[in-house]
Amino acid sequence: MDLFAKSEWIWVSAGECADQYAEFCDILTYAGKCAVEMRLSCDSDYVLYINGSYVSSNQYGDYEHYKIYDVLDITPYLHMGENSIGILVYHCGVDTSRYLPAKAGLIYEVLSDGEILAYSSTQTRSRVSPTYATGNRVFVSSQLGYTFFYDATKATAEGFELSVCVEKHCEFFSRPIKKAKLLERRPMKAVTRCDDMHYLIDLGGETVGLPSLEFLSETEQALTVAWGEHIEDGGVRRVIGGRHFYFEYRATAGKNAFTEYMLRIGCRYLEVFSEAPIVLGYVGVRPQVYETEVRPVHFAKELDRKIYDICVNTLQCCMMEHYVDCPWREQALYAFDSRNQMLCGYFAFRDGNAAYARANLKLIGQDHRAGGLLSICYPCGTKLAIPSFSLYYLIAIKEYLEHTGDTGLAAELLAKMRGILDAFFANSKDGLVQRFEGGELWNFYDWSAFSEGTLGASESAEADAVINCLFVMALDAFESICGAVGAEFPYFGAAEQLRARIKEAFWCDDSGIFTMRRGREEYTALANALAILAGVVSGADAERVCEALASGRLVDCSLSMKVFAYDALLNTDMAHYRDFVIAEIRKNYGRMLEVGSDTVWETVNGASDFGGAASLCHGWSAIPIYIYHKLGMAK
Secondary structure, eight states, rough: OOOOOOOOOOOOOOOOOOSSEEEEEEEEEESSSSSEEEEHHHHHEEEETTTTEEEEEEEOOTTBBBBEEEEEEEEOOSSSSSEEEEEEEOOOOOTTBBBOOOEEEEEEEEEEEEEEEEEEEETTTTEEEEETTTTTTEETTTTTTOOOEEGGOOOOOOOOEOOEOOOOOOOEESSSSOOOEOOOOOOOOOEEEEEEEEEEEEEEEEEEEEEEEEEEEEOOOEEEEESSSSTTTBOOOOOTTEEEOOOEEEEEEEEEEEEEEOOOOEEEEEEEEEOOOOEEEEEEEEEEOOOOOOOOOOOOOHHHHHHHHHHHHHHHHBOOOOOOOTTTTTTTHHHHHHHHHHHHHHHTTTTTTTHHHHHHHHHHTTTOOOOOOOOOOSOOOOOBOOHHHHHHHHHHHHHHHHHHHHHHHHHHHHHHHHHHHHHHHHTEEEEEEOOOSSSBBOOOOOOSSSOOTTTTTOOOOOHHHHOOOOOOOOHHHHHHHHHHOOOOOOTTTTHHHHHHHHHHHHTTTTEEOOOTTTOOOOBBHHHHHHHHTTTTTTTHHHHHHHHHHHHOSOOOOOOOHHHHHHHHHHHHHHHHHHHHHHHHHHHHHHHHHHTTSOOEEEESSSGGHHHTTSOOOOOOOOHHHHHHHHHTOOO
């Protein structure tokens, strides 16, 4: 039977707007003979209830040309005769780092043994949600999207009308990975009762999932619930710049029990403010995890095992429908961040997390930004791009192919990769790639001096060592990919020519290192590490660069980019630099363990960076997993 053979895309008769919550209801009759499945897709997110019981939630991140539908077994929730279907659908409607705006809509069908029992149509009854505030439009962050306000006092069964048909043209694909598993509430490890109207809750560790509440209130009143990863001045920082790490809930008199099934949060601490006294039963999180099987490993030293474990925990916390950079602040899929996460996952998990990595690479490949470069995140609609991150995408595909042997995905994405490389050739002058001009192109390489670029402002078109070394690495990766899939490599000789031009332009013979830009004293560890990995130098020259990398006289890499510094050192002389690399990892990550962190940080400075907005759970920093395996320490 054809997918959605009778179904229509529908929405509420009131029409769509940004930050909108809509409710849909239907009836199905069950004869009790065969299994029943529901196929469902929406824009932007959903929660499905059968007979009032929660079944599933969370739309996969997608595009109209790559629209994902879920297949859900609803048999366990049915009884003989009539059964009610309830679907809450959220429409974001504005561009964020994890959502590309599209027309609001819901489509579904319920099937049993080839028979359609229910389907979306203009006969489906719907309404704008009376309990969720539509148009509240308070950003958690511009990357993550809106928070919510829920008013339990407005719950009613009234107000449903016939739905309207909406015009959406989508190409459907089934969800490429399994759904995340929803666990029971994580216990509150400690509760500080500041007073009857103010509580601080410690969950005991980083927790990613759905906020959940249970309490008694003698009166109707408003509560504000904030979340965060650390405590400052005795509480959670619920407002940081334009970010709002809180949601609002209006309570009924009596017992209140509520779980928010769409907005996921990452936190260790929650803070509750009420207008009148409450009796707190629970405030916390129901963890929602993508199930993985961690590969068992052993270490000679307990410190290394602990570092490894918090890195693995970080990887797991940063897996939702796709990889996320951090579960607290952004929940966004970046090409570079996910490259590090995939690389570590190949070693951390029994199956290399291959299916998950494949789905992420395919999702990134659906991006259709004009000009060849990838957008900054996926899916998103912003025109902003980080050119260097497009090059990491090719490196990630090469590594995926090497670790899995799956040539099918690489073959499917050949045209996308060629488009990226052609964009860099088009931005070259005198044989060198130039920094990209325009306020929508952020020449970011690292959170360190000379490497941060200028967000939101156009930079001059000038060559630098980092982008050119990365381009060589991407060309080499693409040549390897073409060889593996039996495709012709169209850029023969280009990498060798570029290596020569990089050496000529950026090598400082007196000091034996590379500068970022010609004629400037901009000596960074990242540029010099990439020069080794790109094959610009080897032998004695590479040894001189490594001496500089280990000396501390270069501008250091941040945690995420250390993977290149360590690879450069170990590839050049593993025996000589092994102890140096291990000692630095133990120093940097030991700091996190000393303060009780069970995840690894965005930067070595912890929460204080970026005006207090740095995350304490960041997937790109999990690189000790990879390095420990490379050194043979994880056995």
